[in-house]
Amino acid sequence: MPSRDSCPSCSRCSRSTPPCLSRRTPTRSWQRNSTPSSLSTIPTPTTSPKWPSPSPPSRACVASGLWRRLSPSFRVRMEDVPELRALIGEVAAEQLERSGSDDPRGVSAALRVCFTRLMKSEKKFFVDQLNMLVRRISQEVAEGKDTSGSNGDLLLRLHSQYPGDIGCFTIYFLNLVRLEPGEAMFLGANEPHAYLHGDCVEIMACSDNTVRAGLTPKFIDVLTLCEMLNYTPAPSSSKIFPAAQSQLDPNVYLYDPPVPDFTIMRIEVPASIKLYLISAMDSASILLVIQGTAVGTSTAAASEMSLHRGSVLFISANESISLHLSSPDGMLLFRACCLL
Known part of the structure; x- marks a missing residue:
């Protein structure tokens, strides 16, 4: 994962709720977020999703305090998370590992396969793998080992808020971004994100629904989600723009x-x-x-x-x-x- 840290949340989450992973689609809205942890894809806020809908909207966020968020990247370190590899399967994992930076279409195709296989995993199977991952990371933390390679701290925090949630695995497909006060980031349409912590001012284009991806007790439309996402990998630095x-x-x-x-x-x-x-x-x-x-x-x-x-x-x-x-x-x- 990149060195900067951050994670987007669903703008519809209440100020007291933890993160939620989702993707929104186009109702102009502007808000100040101060709570985060929800994984979603980028379109706007509404109370009830509507399908079909136009492409989700773009959004920009400016940190008014120290702010952390998960932004689109789809970077996976399979060697650090064997439990994720088990969910995705050897064939898909090897396809992703063989894809190189000189073949962006190949990387995007491989990421689509991996993410789709994750999201379509049978619930008991992914819950078992998630519990195994949490036990392993917890043991490593107790032994004083470095768990940064598997995003251990973030995983344990999200699992404590949403135990057994598929969104806990999606963090391995995203950049962890940290914005300093005054810094801003831009997220285009169809890009998944989740707010983790801190204060920000956010503005987004018109949208009439949200397609969730995890870290939520609400409905997740897996087929729509996997079909509409932008799987182009990018460093977190490409999302940040100056004033x-x-x-x-x-x-x-x-x-x-x-x-x-x-x-x-x-x-x-x-x-x-x-x-x-x-x-x-x-x-x-x-x-x-x-x-x-x-x-x-x-x-x-x-x-x-x-x-x-x-x-x-x-x-x-x-x-x-x-x-x-x-x-x-x-x-x-x-x-x-x-x-x-």
């Missing part, structure tokens, strides 16, 4: 992913500024306050607006907001929008 400081406002940092659907702005207002203008845009936007307090005024609002940590404000197209800061430490805000 660009705005040339018009030095307090604004732009996270502009490679899709036209959405953009996130990080706005850092220093304590020295007591009056700050949120500029008007051609599109509507949503403002989220992470830190600081202020009173907002707008020609579109009938009265003053008191803003503090957790406040969410809808800003109409061509509307500007004046912030009268009252916080001694300045303000940290995120703005979700679409650059037209």
Whole structure:
């Protein structure tokens, strides 16, 4: 697994639930995640899945605190996890081992076979293999051995939350990514992911369902899942993209992913500024306050607006907001929008 660590969760998981593995499909939504552990594939949040549906949406996540997530990669170390090899079978395992980096189509095909065989495993068989894996890792931990090669710490944590869940094996197909505050990652449509821990601000394109892959008591549509996933392997570094400081406002940092659907702005207002203008845009936007307090005024609002940590404000197209800061430490805000 790559050195950076992180794992995506299903955006529909409640703040108190652990991770869930799934894949979402296209309803524009923007949210701040603070709990993670759910494995899912990338389309948007809804309460009830609907099939068939269009390709799932893309999404971008910006860490507002230390954040860990599982992102798409489909990298497997069979030698470290013989229990996974038993589930996949020798033929499929050897096919994956023979595929080389110079043959991306061959690698993708082999990964599809391996992942599909895992997800279609008979329940008693995969539960037995999972229990064997957990016992082995637990014993190695007790003996003080290094279990990083088999992602021992993460496996035991997820198994304690979802014992006997197929999602515990899917971590061997994903990158473990660690984002520092201010870093961002972009996940395209049909890419599985799971949030593990930490705070992030997330924005995603339109979607009307979620296809789950594990770490959940809810229904898993295995056939749809295995058919729709993107099996192209990639390093975690390819999912991470930097913020660009705005040339018009030095307090604004732009996270502009490679899709036209959405953009996130990080706005850092220093304590020295007591009056700050949120500029008007051609599109509507949503403002989220992470830190600081202020009173907002707008020609579109009938009265003053008191803003503090957790406040969410809808800003109409061509509307500007004046912030009268009252916080001694300045303000940290995120703005979700679409650059037209």
